[in-house]
Amino acid sequence: MLIWLLADNNSAKYQAFKALLSRFSKEYPDIEISFEIKGRNTLWNNFFKFLRDPQKNPMADIVEIPHYWTAVFSRLGMFLELESVCNSIKEEDFPAFLRPSMKAEDAARIFSMPFYSEIRSLHYRPDMLKSAGISGGMEMLGWDEFLSVCEKLYSNNKRKDFYPVDNFNPLGADADDILPCVLNRGGSGYFSADFGYCEIMKDEVVEAIEDYLGLFVKKHLPVFQENFYEAAFIQSRLSAMAFSWRRPLRAGQSEMKVVPFPNIRRKNNSARSFNLAVTCACNEGESAGLFLSWLLESEDVSIFRKKFGVFPAAERELKKQIEKEQGVYGDLFACAACAPNFSVYPSFEKIFSAAIFDCCLEILRGDYSRENLLRRLALIKGETDYLLSVY
């Protein structure tokens, strides 16, 4: 049985997953199980190649996907209904904010199982902030206050490669990164409530995109940089803060503090999950079912998650984790909300991220303009609304 695991910026995930599989193999020596690491684009392209010609293109038995891929690929017949391979998966075992990510958009059937979850927050080094004359108040930080913290840090640091905030995303920025700013501005996301049309041209969404890109323009956040986990910019005092989806980072001896993503007016906190799905190419449904059931029950999974700093997906485990950490995460998860899971969202996310990438390049070359951004957003809206009318 082959698993395609999503590539991650934190390579600790691979070692941890390898260890997880070897523990499974000890319990089930008769099941042959292995994994390959696939980049998000490759995984996406491989799905479409397989759909076009299943005879010529290989496919894994189990795949790890971003939560919002469930609807489109289950609709295209790519995933098996999970109840048919694993009857221990129950929707109610997962928190309410993750449940929509398990299903196809128009059906009650479950096609993917959340494997781990993440939530957006702001991490900072108290010592670096203190030396810049900033003490306390980070928990209630509005967006403008956050910008002034960045200004203070920037002006207080002489190193030319210093950025107040470190960038977790080596590609610049994407729809997930910008979503908390949209929520800050009072928007509910990039789409109307019924997912009938794209709201990317609405004032609050445009302003939210400008909020985030503004961090690049003001050099508060690097656009592209070397891998965050490997270069350890915060540890070497090249940054004092970071937007992270994961659990507290370490900065040398001292642990960093975690507060909500700036702007307390926001009703929801951006969360996401990475799910496992059994593909229609799977000939070992029983083994796949056993593996998923084992993941639901096994204590070893928490070790895997801890190794690369993500949160549990199952409600019971998540509650336990939050209680144990006694930090800000209880409040964050209490109003967690995921990007929606419907057929067109992943295509929109790709179109949007490509446009944001172009904006990032313009910022680096010094020819970024609001007009260019608006022109791109208008094209995105047109294309997405058309996709919504077709799919």
Add this chain to the structure above:
Amino acid sequence: MKKYAEKKRHSEEEFFRTVAANAWKISGCDGISIFHCLNSGGILKGMYKFSGGFFYEISENLFFEQDDEFSKSVFSMKPFKAREGLASYYYYPVEIKGDFDLSSFGRENMIFFRFEKFGGEKLNFSKIAQAAGALEGAMENFYIVDFEILKTYYYRNINSSAKLGEIFASSIKTEDSYKTIIAGLQKHFGFDRIRFYVVKEQEKKLVGAYSVDISGKVKPIDYDKIALEPGAHKFADITLGKNENDSSAAFGDKVFYLPLRIENRPAGLLIFDNLLSQIPISQDEKEMLKSFAAQIAMAVDNINLFNKIEELSLYDELTKLPLRRYFNSRFQEEFYRAERFSQQLSILWIDIDYFKEINDTYGHQIGDMALREAGRIINSSLRKIDFPCRYGGDEIIIMLPQAGHTEAYNLAKRLSAEIKNIKIPVPFSSNKEISLSASMGIASYPQDASKQEELLGKADEALYWVKSHGRDGIKAYCEIAKNDNAQS
């Protein structure tokens, strides 16, 4: 490396996996990352990494500016050291040699290998030098990868050309020719969706024929009709050659329009899209599709021609009703079906009253007009399973499967009323217009006859009865038989 070079088939990923694993082992580094250099964008784009025994794709972009270390290295081909945070890096540029144009595969001709040490540790440059030497040697074999890629493309193209050529050539013979073409294109190219529009010259419209989705499911889109006039619609403009594919416009390179033309005459439009997957349609695919355009247009033209010939041989040009020969073969099939499944089948025989007199008095042009109008009314009044025919002169027969004499009588009454509403303008006559009426005879299987010829004969007898009893009426054979029996 030699062993690797001996392999007959490699993919790019396999190649880099072997190369990076070897460099990692020799150099004693924590990781080896591979970037390709997009000179045009000033970007080093992360491709793969070998670290901790794992080989995986990375999503790391690095921007280089004029006169920084990266750009100097790109132009001088010299490696350089960099330190970022607690990581030490050594960037090693390698030019890909060979006569292959790599740009069409999304790569430019320079690769950067990055030797990495984390946690503040130092790089061992003597070991790195050894690893770099091995890398240089290995990269000389990179052309094999490209050769394999080119070969795959080449064979795929040849294969597709041959198979699609067969499909286009044979599509004239198939019942659903457009469907065959679109399904063939999808099978060989594989897009998220293909839509096929054909030009209806008489209607001056571009009409949807079929659409096929990623799973190969073909659906009719005949509801989609576009006026074929400049400015009416983007599709119309492209079909008429007024608007070319523009990859910078909306949808960019995810949609490709292929207008079909025959001797400068628009024949149709094929629209290929990858909007759901957002996978760009490559230049290679576009060129190949363009090379098929003439063949597809020819096939469309052949299909249209074939349909026209078929129409001429099976249909009466004046009334647009099927001819007797076509009727006979369908009558045979339907009669057999009625016998086999014990179903009813009726024949309604219609004769336009005083048609000979109309022809003689007002001329053949007026006579033709009368027949044309009668044909139009009949064609628009029948169920899908009914089958009319111009049997000869002014006689029209309608075969009514699964209908007894009551259903046939009801239809006859409706037709009779509509025929009476026909007004043929005769400007040179004092009446200025003439009205029509018709005599109709009905016979039904199995009540009136048990054989085909007998059924036609009985309907003719019923018609004769009406004609001999003052015309402009309807009679079912069973009524005449009843009267005859009563009289005897």
